[in-house]
Amino acid sequence: MIKLSKIMVGIGVTMILVSPFASAEITLRNTITGETLDMSFAKKGGDTDAFKQFMKDGKNPYNGKKDIEEKGKSLYMTGCSGCHGHEAEGKLGPGLADDYWTYPRNGTDIGLFETLFGGANGMMGPQYVNFNTDEMLQIMAFLRSIYTGDKSKAEWLKQ
Ligand code: HEC
Numbered sequence: 001m002i003k004l005s006k007i008m009v010g011i012g013v014t015m016i017l018v019s020p021f022a023s024a025e026i027t028l029r030n031t032i033t034g035e036t037l038d039m040s041f042a043k044k045g046g047d048t049d050a051f052k053q054f055m056k057d058g059k060n061p062y063n064g065k066k067d068i069e070e071k072g073k074s075l076y077m078t079g080c081s082g083c084h085g086h087e088a089e090g091k092l093g094p095g096l097a098d099d100y101w102t103y104p105r106n107g108t109d110i111g112l113f114e115t116l117f118g119g120a121n122g123m124m125g126p127q128y129v130n131f132n133t134d135e136m137l138q139i140m141a142f143l144r145s146i147y148t149g150d151k152s153k154a155e156w157l158k159q
Contacts, residue, residue, distance in 0.1 A: 026058040026110060030118040031103050037118050039133075046132025054137060059159050060109040062141035072135075072142030079130050080139065083123060088143060093124060099149025107155035112140050 028037040050061045062068040077086070080096075088096040103120065105111030116136045119126040127136060144156060151157075 024055045026055060028110065028114050028117065031105070031111070031115045031120050032118075037114065039117075041126070041128045042117075043128060043132040046134040046136070048134040050137055051133045054109070054113070057159075058108070058110040060113075060137050060140050060144070060156070062137050063109070063144050063156065065141060068138050069142045069145045072138035072140070072145075075131065075135050076139050076142050079127065088146060096143050097146045097148050099147075099153040107153065108159060109140060109156045112143070112156075113137070116140070 028039070029035060030037055053059075053061045062072070076088070080088075083091055083093040084096050085091040090096075094100075094102060099107075101107055103111065103115060106115055113133075113136060115124070116127045116131075116139065117133070118128075131139065144154075147154060
């Protein structure tokens with residue numbers, strides 16, 4: 001019996017090691033509650049190579065990629081500009097292109113992704129309803145590209 005239970009544990013460990021989530025090295029948390037984000041809410045189609053890379057090192061591989069920034073811009077105009085302004089200058093929601101953050105963690109790519117995916121307070125609902133995870137990275141790349149703040153405060157460049 002002891003041997004059998006050892007085998008069972010062995011199988012369990014092997015399953016964990018080969019599961020697709022084994023490569024994930026970052027933990028995503030809700031901006032407000034700090035609870036681990038439930039990625040099962042994610043829309044289909046977002047589990048791209050870029051997103052997999054992001055889940056490993058927490059850096060947005062799309063930053064600085066002009067063609068992606070253009071796509072991100074058009075997604076931003078559809079889903080975010082109504083509340084945050086066309087140049088992310090702030091409207092109903094705060095400005096997203098300057099160096100002041102209500103939640104300082106948004107200065108990092110992990111933090112910004114967490115706020116997009118899981119939302120924040122009030123009108124800032126979880127964006128997984130509207131965008132898949134790859135699209136969120138595209139929007140993030142656009143926002144970083146129109147940054148007007150102090151370069152020394154651009155935390156995502158230091159990651
Ligand atoms: C219905 C209006 C609305 C929409 C749509 C919306 N937001 Fe927001 N957003 C808000 C409000 C209001 C806040 C402030 C919430 C808070 O302080 O907790 C906010 C906060 C944020 C923050 C935190 C800013 C900080 O200073 O820390 C980020 C980042 C953000 N929104 C990004 C986005 C992006 C990107 C989109 C589109 C994918 C989006 N929001 C769509 C209303 C909206």
